[in-house]
Amino acid sequence: MINDLIYLDNIIQRALEEDIGTGDVTTDSIIDLHATGKAVLLAKENMILAGLPLFSMVFTLLDPELLFEYIYQDGATVRAGETICRISGRLAPILKAERTALNFVQRMSGIATLTNDYIERAGRGKVKILDTRKTVPGLRALDKYAVRMGGGFNHRIGLFDGILIKDNHIAAAGSITKAVALAKANSPHTLKVEVEVETLFGVQEALESGADIILLDNMTIDAMKQAVKVINGKALVEVSGGVTLGNIPEIAEIGVDFISVGALTHSAKAVDLSLEIVKQDKV
Amino acid sequence: MINDLIYLDNIIQRALEEDIGTGDVTTDSIIDLHATGKAVLLAKENMILAGLPLFSMVFTLLDPELLFEYIYQDGATVRAGETICRISGRLAPILKAERTALNFVQRMSGIATLTNDYIERAGRGKVKILDTRKTVPGLRALDKYAVRMGGGFNHRIGLFDGILIKDNHIAAAGSITKAVALAKANSPHTLKVEVEVETLFGVQEALESGADIILLDNMTIDAMKQAVKVINGKALVEVSGGVTLGNIPEIAEIGVDFISVGALTHSAKAVDLSLEIVKQDKV
Amino acid sequence: MINDLIYLDNIIQRALEEDIGTGDVTTDSIIDLHATGKAVLLAKENMILAGLPLFSMVFTLLDPELLFEYIYQDGATVRAGETICRISGRLAPILKAERTALNFVQRMSGIATLTNDYIERAGRGKVKILDTRKTVPGLRALDKYAVRMGGGFNHRIGLFDGILIKDNHIAAAGSITKAVALAKANSPHTLKVEVEVETLFGVQEALESGADIILLDNMTIDAMKQAVKVINGKALVEVSGGVTLGNIPEIAEIGVDFISVGALTHSAKAVDLSLEIVKQDKV
Amino acid sequence: MINDLIYLDNIIQRALEEDIGTGDVTTDSIIDLHATGKAVLLAKENMILAGLPLFSMVFTLLDPELLFEYIYQDGATVRAGETICRISGRLAPILKAERTALNFVQRMSGIATLTNDYIERAGRGKVKILDTRKTVPGLRALDKYAVRMGGGFNHRIGLFDGILIKDNHIAAAGSITKAVALAKANSPHTLKVEVEVETLFGVQEALESGADIILLDNMTIDAMKQAVKVINGKALVEVSGGVTLGNIPEIAEIGVDFISVGALTHSAKAVDLSLEIVKQDKV
């Protein structure tokens, strides 16, 4: 699915140009152009893998003749010490592309692993863990793909494929009711209308205005419970704001449909991965 | 300095296109095109600020007539609750650009703040804290700028502006001595030669081969101390691998020239910032 | 709104490069670089105007110092013989950009005018006239904007902002019920689910499967009437297929919510517009 | 020949990105990634085919492994109901690319078919039917190729490969004679000089000034007949302005060399084509 993205090539090419620039002066000085070998991608900690197709595309862009053998695929749980894939072919492109390829897969696996942590903590109920638009500029498609690989679901991809009415829109329109009416009149009929509210009054008005989804923002557990009662299945319910690994179990029990977590993409740590040359052939 | 980068416009344009795509269906439906107002950028936690010029450029690309008033500049320490800057002008472009602008400045300030933490912990000695090439693909210039705003220094920008001989280069050449000789013969004379070693034998050979910089990788504190004695000022000394906020004070005391830390850029958390509309004018 | 599109500049630049290429050999040979004058854009037939901002942007890209005076704006009804706007400044860029600028506004006004014709014929009921994805490759944003200027509404912009389950999706899933269930489970929760059906059985199944919108494709008037009765307000209803200026009054009377018409964008004729130089200043 | 165009890939890629954007939410939710099948491109009305290479390139860009079987080629006359080509391979890319691919070939075949209509009406004389620069911005090469497939000929491609002196050039130069002299002095010697005239006086002056081609603009049939007599083979003769399917037989009989028709490209209707999935393989 991620391979379908027409502009992935551009993202990878820019990343390679950024790192290699006018040439890898170390490798070009020392490594014989014809020298070949074999490398392995190793997990140095437990993780959910994400980004392996990009990892391979980086190397392939430099040398289409490199060969890959995959032991794991995106979405898999990999344990520390395990081999993820093997690469064989010319050494020079392997060394040149190494850092760029790792930068992709380490970040994406970090997001997938953190997403999985949130899901584990949220337990086995119906609630879906969603990402947000708090992604790294230019790499949103990759960040959101990594969330899916970790078991999460995607909220709207951008401002174009979902209506989310926030406080400023409400203030500008005059009321929730007026904002929802404007959104329904002026936007494509294929989109639902979601309204972000912070009080039970807001919940009530959103419901009456015909909102399809109600987003409870930064509410207390008690307020959220009341909101769910009031809504009573007449709209989908999403929770956001201040969600942590610590409080997500309690939130998940309330019975909402979605919990969205900005940290999945804006504060994930890179997982520890290592590319090791295991064999250098004689030239 | 960051404003000098010719391709910043492209980075910002891609980020905006990624988020706005075919249009902000919410804002376009609800907000009057001519409505104006005022917004403030607020710090929700203590931080070192970085990325404010990009923050402004995002808004300006959508509407060149927005006005900015800056209370803080990049590199400043900002306390939770303080206002960083004010924007006034048309509401619609402010709302459309908000998330993209925040994504830049939250990540960059996160890097600057983490860098500052490492520097504080390393103490007031001569050692310089360096970043690495473990940056987000496509945004290296921003990541490295943020490190500088946090008080750190940049290692080489890419593979093109610094020679760093690692284990695979050494294995391919046959020895440290041969690798250094090849690098000196074949690369531009404006570049120094740095060699990464893991043992005292390596330190010794690197020194004798004429390396300008010796990188001690993943050594024990004791081994690093011995290495510094052996080198004795005849080459610059850098430490990397396994550096944490916990062990950096001890490493900093050894008396090396540089400590490089991948986490500065690959595992910084976004700082908490908020853009709030403080006034909506009547249309 | 159209001016918000970040990539409009690219579209205009490509259009100008396509026409001017390596230079306007006629104008460059004959017209003095410093000669100035005044031109008017004239309607040669009745029309709904659309594309005037692009018209101006074409000239401005070549010469930012040209001055424009607008008598009409997009969306206005203009009668044959009326002046739409006046341009004054250097003659050479006016002559070079003329054809490209006209090509934009003639096509877009053609679409707006045809859209208006369909709306007039559909009468003053609640039904909204929608466009489709049958637009000129690369210019969809312009085509869809022109439809809005003509009084129409936009269906989904692309494959990314609306779910529309067609016969092939149904065949692949096994049934309407299964297809709708898959769509609900796997797509962002901000999107409604629309199902295209050709029979009353299909209408029934789509309704029971929880479709938000039902698209009646190529049905007879009678079948459509029955469908509307069956649906009875429990889903939105759209009609498409074989809609012409001839049969739209009858369809509009049935009481559906939307009628989508491919011809608006794939078969509109350019309106007749003319740019005339009304004054050439002495150099 | 159309395949030679180096920038075709860019045109197709932009068109696909415009439609697919961040993903086909319907197909991605419902269609198994590995499902395969077979589709046919069917003519739903009589037409001259144009654009089949682009049609295939759209699909191939998404999935290079799709297989094509061609029954007809560009330039062929296809009857309603006939199959034009067959595609087999993975279903998902076929469904995603369908609309974009059809948008190209429906427009181009529309132009070819309309061109052919004009030619048929003009009869079997020596006169060549030409297009103009009134093409869709950004797709001129495709529009002009489609005209050739319909049996027409191309006028100059842009402002760079032909000199055409119009009224504004003449006014600026002071007279036809001066304008022609300037063009001959200042433009590449590989280009002929064409002058647009509206009166017999103009014809006379253009002829005496050494124009290679004389364009009779919006003249009456009688005036055109006299012009042809006056010119008497000493220059090529082109007619333009107000040419319709109705009056072209009469114009064609006058004995001019070329008739140029803007409607070929600015007002052609899309032909009716349909892509039907004829077989879905079990996964």
Add this chain to the structure above:
Amino acid sequence: MINDLIYLDNIIQRALEEDIGTGDVTTDSIIDLHATGKAVLLAKENMILAGLPLFSMVFTLLDPELLFEYIYQDGATVRAGETICRISGRLAPILKAERTALNFVQRMSGIATLTNDYIERAGRGKVKILDTRKTVPGLRALDKYAVRMGGGFNHRIGLFDGILIKDNHIAAAGSITKAVALAKANSPHTLKVEVEVETLFGVQEALESGADIILLDNMTIDAMKQAVKVINGKALVEVSGGVTLGNIPEIAEIGVDFISVGALTHSAKAVDLSLEIVKQDKV
């Protein structure tokens, strides 16, 4: 005229990125961001100036607030020691853009100066000196503009705006006569037909086939004289091949219309120009 070229910005941006890349490490380390000063562009040898607009555009792209004062303009004869223009503003962008700006104007002035040398040697007759397509890849528009500044004329800009039938085309067609007939039948009627011949037989056949221009390739002076007699004004005559500053006076006397010289663009030497900082303001 050169400023009209829409893609000049791209050329300049690429050139600047190529030189500055990730930053001017020298200037960024040493020069205060706010330091200002004044620089002059000096001629170090006699020359015909060309490329001054590009020179300025390079600086302006980095810092739009730099001020320029021009003493000479493109096409002027400048003597060694003379000042061409003055720049004032921030020092850092002046130093960063210096080399790139000089690279443009030194090459272009080199071409203009060499062109002027050929024209001087060819004397004051009617013959026009033409360039060829032997230009630096990607910079043809600049090379050809420089030729015009030196007093020369442009041959066709590319393969698209002039028909030039060479030996391989003739061989493929079977004869000059057949090749000319094919060209006349299949190419836009706005282009003349030029034929390259190497013998008097060729001249004769080209003339009879209706060629508009005959190119005498690598002929002896005597053969060229005979050719001119045979042609006798019935076609334009161009000479090419082996033209040098040494033999051009003799060729010019023959009475041909054009002499084309590849060396103008493929072998011009850069002129000697220097940018000197004449004043550094206190910060």
Add this chain to the structure above:
Amino acid sequence: MINDLIYLDNIIQRALEEDIGTGDVTTDSIIDLHATGKAVLLAKENMILAGLPLFSMVFTLLDPELLFEYIYQDGATVRAGETICRISGRLAPILKAERTALNFVQRMSGIATLTNDYIERAGRGKVKILDTRKTVPGLRALDKYAVRMGGGFNHRIGLFDGILIKDNHIAAAGSITKAVALAKANSPHTLKVEVEVETLFGVQEALESGADIILLDNMTIDAMKQAVKVINGKALVEVSGGVTLGNIPEIAEIGVDFISVGALTHSAKAVDLSLEIVKQDKV
């Protein structure tokens, strides 16, 4: 190595678009699309070959099925009259790409050949001949590669991979000592510091300030000799300014490490190469 450059494709594509534009009107009119043949690349003078990979890439971009047989490779000495490579396949793409392909290889071989001339004249000592940043805008990577093929070495590639302190930097800093200190404090530790001096006082100060490389600019032979004595191996020594084929033997004897020569790239003449069709197959 040159093939590694990720952006070579863009350079070649732009060059081809520049020449072919909207089509090769001559070849398209005359040459049968299916006609095949064989061509040879011939040296018309003695040369060092450089750019053959680009030569092939130009043809391959137009027609990936063309076949190449190489007799020589880049860096080889080729004599007048010798065949360099053979191409076989479709004639049309060979004819269309010919001029663009030749423009690359003729310029690059010109640079390699001139570089070789300088090296021959400098004799067999230790001195290395360097290029400068005086390259054609946009083609620096090609120019610098050609220098290496001619036996020369590359100075820094741009402003980003080498520190070179010139007079303006010194004036701004206040002294050589201050400028070197600033450079050492503020730039990446992987770069050496080079200082350009014009006097022996400058040499002395540069040496004492810890400069890694001293560049003697425009000095007399005698001054250079004294400088080498003063420096005495404590820094690398480079000479530049006014170096010609005439005076390089004398400079080379002084015992400096590097001589840099701007003329290698800014004033090389194209070598004479010819592509000849040796066989045209019957269609």
